[in-house]
Structures are given as structure tokens and as C-alpha cells.
Amino acid sequence: GDSVTQMEGPVTLSEEAFLTINCTYTATGYPSLFWYVQYPGEGLQLLLKATKADDKGSNKGFEATYRKETTSFHLEKGSVQVSDSAVYFCALSDQGAGGTSYGKLTFGQGTILTVHP
Amino acid sequence: GAVVSQHPSRVICKSGTSVKIECRSLDFQATTMFWYRQFPKQSLMLMATSNEGSKATYEQGVEKDKFLINHASLTLSTLTVTSAHPEDSSFYICSARGTIYNEQFFGPGTRLTVL
Numbered sequence: 393g394d395s396v397t398q399m400e401g402p403v404t405l406s407e408e409a410f411l412t413i414n415c416t417y418t419a420t421g422y423p424s425l426f427w428y429v430q431y432p433g434e435g436l437q438l439l440l441k442a443t444k445a446d447d448k449g450s451n452k453g454f455e456a457t458y459r460k461e462t463t464s465f466h467l468e469k470g471s472v473q474v475s476d477s478a479v480y481f482c483a484l485s486d487q488g489a490g491g492t493s494y495g496k497l498t499f500g501q502g503t504i505l506t507v508h509p
Numbered sequence: 510g511a512v513v514s515q516h517p518s519r520v521i522c523k524s525g526t527s528v529k530i531e532c533r534s535l536d537f538q539a540t541t542m543f544w545y546r547q548f549p550k551q552s553l554m555l556m557a558t559s560n561e562g563s564k565a566t567y568e569q570g571v572e573k574d575k576f577l578i579n580h581a582s583l584t585l586s587t588l589t590v591t592s593a594h595p596e597d598s599s600f601y602i603c604s605a606r607g608t609i610y611n612e613q614f615f616g617p618g619t620r621l622t623v624l
Contacts, residue, residue: 396552428615433617434617435513435602435614435615435616435617435618436553436602436604436615437615438612438613481552481553496555496558497543497553497555497613498555499552499553499554500552501550501551501552502550502552
């Protein structure tokens, strides 16, 4: 079945440091890929998505590129802020067309990010 | 974006009792709702998918008689954990998808502790 593997956390960085959170996946077909963020006390929010190979999703300074050859969707940000402290989830949807997350979502285990001033 | 609420945010109950968790879409009509379970330091696991007015579709390994899901209206779905036991203690999260917004919106979750 489908699966998503994220780098283990927690990740602790100083403000303005470069962030990478690795994500690899196993899936049949052509899934859509997502990054969700969960701030303390809040629900998961969609951060960015990519629907096909070589697509780059971006939002709020975060980026991730859909790499089919390496089955990866690593999350990056050039300069993190304290407000980026949250839990980040990589996910895939088994209904790739259209880029919606309406299909079943398979999540990675989540990575806790803490950014210090 | 759309807002999804859950109630209660935390519940503690005795073993053998039943607990109901509500999931509401506050500003959109949710044709499909999803229920997830999350163990500490682990991923979200999909338990079931419910479409308004239809029976829920449960994932393999999820006991449908233990986790009763009702999606009777376009803004409300409920998850009832029947005869709860300590192993049912977990974080339960719902999400909702409508016809206008093409994505799932997540509730903040409900922490269930069974003593």
C-alpha cells in the first residue's frame, strides 16, 4: 500500500537558519503530494501541494518539488522564523488528477520544528 | 479558508462508557467527512470516510460497531466510541471536504482518555 516516510524530529533551529525536512513516498500510480502544518492548538492546514512530477509547490517561503525519480518531496525554507515552529506532515493522495486532497490521504509521521530567536 | 470545529477538545471517561465527538463545518457544506486517529509521535491514520446521508466506509482493521459514524447533515458528523477501553485513548481528528473547496479542512482534534 501507499506510505510516506519523513525525517525524524524534532528539529531545532535558530532564526534565519535554512530548513530541510525530508519526505519520501511509496505509491502506485501518480499521487498528488502535500505538506500540511499544524500550529499548537490548531488543526492541520494545507501548506503547499504538487500534482505531477517536477511541479514545485510554494507558500509562505516554503518550497517542495515533486521528484518522481527519487520519490521525494522535501520541504525547504531559506530562512525560518520563530513563528514557523509547528508540526509538519508530508502526505499523499491516491487521486492524483486535479491536485485536490479529496481522496484518501496517507500521512508521514510528522516532524516537530522548533525555531529559537 | 473554511473552518472545521470539533467538540469536545478533551474528554475523560470511564472504561465501558460511550463517548460522542462532534465535527462541524462552520461556513461551508461538507459532502464528505473523514475521521483520523493519531497516536503519540505517530502519523494520522484514516479510520473512515463518510458521505452525507450514506453509511460510512471504514478502513481495514477499524471496527465499525465500536466506532459509530453518523453524517446526517451537511455540516455535522459524529464519531461515537462505544464501550470505550483504555486502548481507545488517542487523539481523534476530523476533516471535511465540500463541493466549493477542493481540499480537506481539518478540525483541531479531540483528546480522548479512557480510565
